[in-house]
Amino acid sequence: MxxxxxxxxxxxxxxxxxxxxxxxxxxxxxxxxxxxxxxxxxxxxxxxxxxxxxxxxxxxxxxxxxxxxxxxxxxxxxxxxxxxxxxxxxxxxxxxxxxxxxxxxxxxxxxxxxxxxxxxxxxxxxxxxxxxxxxxxxxxxxxxxxxxxxxxxxxxxxxxxxVSSTRVREALAEANFALAEHLLGRPFTIEGRILHGQKLARQLGTPTANVQLKRRRVPLSGVFVVSVELDGRRWPGVANIGVRPTVDGDGRPHLEVHLLDFAGDLYGRHLTVAFHHKLRDEQRFASLEALKTAIDGDVAAARAFWQGQPLK
Ligand SMILES: Cc1cc2nc3c(=O)[nH]c(=O)nc-3n(C[C@H](O)[C@H](O)[C@H](O)COP(=O)(O)O)c2cc1C
Ligand SMILES: Nc1ncnc2c1ncn2[C@@H]1O[C@H](COP(=O)(O)OP(=O)(O)OP(=O)(O)O)[C@@H](O)[C@H]1O
CATH class of the missing domain: 3.40.50.620 (HUPs)
Incomplete structure (x- = not known):
């Protein structure tokens, strides 16, 4: 083209x-x-x-x-x-x-x-x-x-x-991913390059890939079950789109993804995140310990979601 x-x-x-x-x-x-x-x-x-x-x-x-x-x-x-x-x-x-x-x-x-x-x-x-x-x-x-x-x-x-772009945005805002997928003819995805984060996630026990959003505004926020395409392979994952009120809050939205069962360095790589289900809204937790407990829960929920279901 x-x-x-x-x-x-x-x-x-x-x-x-x-x-x-x-x-x-x-x-x-x-x-x-x-x-x-x-x-x-x-x-x-x-x-x-x-x-x-x-x-x-x-x-x-x-x-x-x-x-x-x-x-x-x-x-x-x-x-x-x-x-x-x-x-x-x-x-x-x-x-x-x-x-x-x-x-x-x-x-x-x-x-x-x-x-x-x-x-x-x-x-x-x-x-x-x-x-x-x-x-x-x-x-x-x-x-x-x-x-x-x-x-x-x-x-x-x-x-x-x-079908309209407006209707797809509404479906995403309502976290109706089945409808968004139906309207688009494919799951809603966000693509980007992986940046270095604050390295805090590792301490939280859940390493995350920080997808570069630059000044991009995105039509959804919260914690989601996702699948991630990386070099032609697909991985189950969990993602957060938000301002991370518990840890910093530069006011800009970040997209962070944790790939279940993946070990390796993702810095500089390009990936595509497909959104399938919303788990919860982002929250400000009183402590890092409370945030860690919540993220562990999100990971377990994502695992349960993909259990017995083919990755898409
Ligand atoms: C599944 C998941 C859920 C998250 N939920 C929240 C949340 O509710 N509130 C919050 O402040 N940060 C949340 N975060 C973001 C963490 O604060 C973030 O991963 C941590 O700050 C590490 O950042 P770093 O990668 O820049 O080091 C979540 C991250 C993940 C992967
Ligand atoms: N569901 C549809 N059926 C037929 N034609 C469509 C449909 N949606 C958009 N089009 C046409 O496709 C072209 C591009 O549409 P465009 O992206 O500008 O609008 P849209 O998808 O309706 O988005 P928005 O919600 O922002 O109005 C236009 O000619 C529009 O009329």
């Missing part, structure tokens, strides 16, 4: 494709359906498939602190789109200039001049352009004039509800 960053990096050879536009946060089953349709249309027309995404996502541009936490960073999204068989991603910086483009200007500059789109596939609720004035009806009118066809993707529902 080829990534083009910004309109200015489009070349004449990029013209001629089928496209869709959106945030595609989490690449959930609604997105997967649109992407499947896009692949079909690309094959029919003999042109590449292209997904147009924004970075930051528009809501993050308008309210960096109030926008909901992401399900996927840009690199996760790109991996997921590649796995869906998409040929090309155009990643546009969402900035003042872009937000001020009217719907007609956006269509002309991005879809026509930039991509030479032959066919556009969007959800029927898709809105775009300055003040979100552009919609499916507008595209249907302007498409034939600008030389492309437009199709509204059928709405994908799970359990009678439209």
């Amino acid at each position: 080829h990534l083009v960053r910004g309109l200015h990096n489009l070349r004449p050879r990029h013209r001629g494709c089928v496209a869709t536009i959106g945030n595609f946060d989490g690449v959930h089953r609604g997105h997967q359906a649109i992407l499947a349709r896009l692949r079909e249309r690309a094959a029919e027309l003999g042109v590449p498939s292209c997904v147009v995404i924004f970075e930051p996502q528009p809501r993050e541009f308008f309210g960096p602190d109030t926008a909901p936490p992401r399900l996927s960073r840009l690199r996760d999204k790109l991996e997921l789109l590649a796995a869906e068989g998409i040929d090309r991603v155009l990643c546009l910086s969402f900035n003042r200039r872009l937000r001020e483009l009217s719907a007609a200007e956006f269509v002309h500059a991005v879809l026509v001049e930039g991509l030479g789109v032959k066919h556009l596939e969007v959800g029927d609720d898709f809105r775009f352009g300055c003040d979100r004035a552009g919609d499916f009806e507008f595209l249907r009118q302007v498409g034939p004039v600008e030389g492309f066809t437009v199709e509204a993707a059928a709405t994908i529902e799970v359990a009678g509800e439209r």
Whole structure:
């Protein structure tokens, strides 16, 4: 899959494709359906498939602190789109200039001049352009004039509800991991590199891998049963996402994972943590001894969870 960053990096050879536009946060089953349709249309027309995404996502541009936490960073999204068989991603910086483009200007500059789109596939609720004035009806009118066809993707529902990134976030906040997995078509995961921690966990008897979150905000917090993928192998584990009020509290969330039955050095390695069940909220304990007892309980609960159940 080829990534083009910004309109200015489009070349004449990029013209001629089928496209869709959106945030595609989490690449959930609604997105997967649109992407499947896009692949079909690309094959029919003999042109590449292209997904147009924004970075930051528009809501993050308008309210960096109030926008909901992401399900996927840009690199996760790109991996997921590649796995869906998409040929090309155009990643546009969402900035003042872009937000001020009217719907007609956006269509002309991005879809026509930039991509030479032959066919556009969007959800029927898709809105775009300055003040979100552009919609499916507008595209249907302007498409034939600008030389492309437009199709509204059928709405994908799970359990009678439209699948959306918002719904996945709600499921995670409610710790409904079965629903989140159903909506995503895979378990919710967080990937990252292992950093050095304070080395306190070892003293607590439960060595943990500290996954680098940087400034990333995550859509869940608490103590969880997880599975961890490391170099193509899967391990059962238990994880904490929180600010660790008992021991420090730099106010930033940390993701720490203890792999059951694993011995070895994980510093600098890359791992993927899949979330399956919430055990409890994070708590401030009166002593390290009390924290240790709680963590021992979490480890036992994770062991019981995986007992007789295949790792996934
Ligand atoms: C399963 C698990 C549950 C945890 N629960 C809590 C908790 O409820 N409250 C808390 O302050 N810290 C909690 N922690 C975080 C510990 O405080 C942390 O592992 C310890 O500070 C070691 O940090 P270090 O790896 O940076 O040395 C938990 C950690 C794990 C692995
Ligand atoms: N369940 C769905 N069925 C059909 N199309 C969908 C579905 N979900 C999203 N789409 C379409 O996929 C494209 C990208 O959607 P986008 O990621 O912007 O929105 P979303 O998944 O609904 O997220 P949010 O909850 O943030 O609105 C849009 O064209 C949108 O209409």
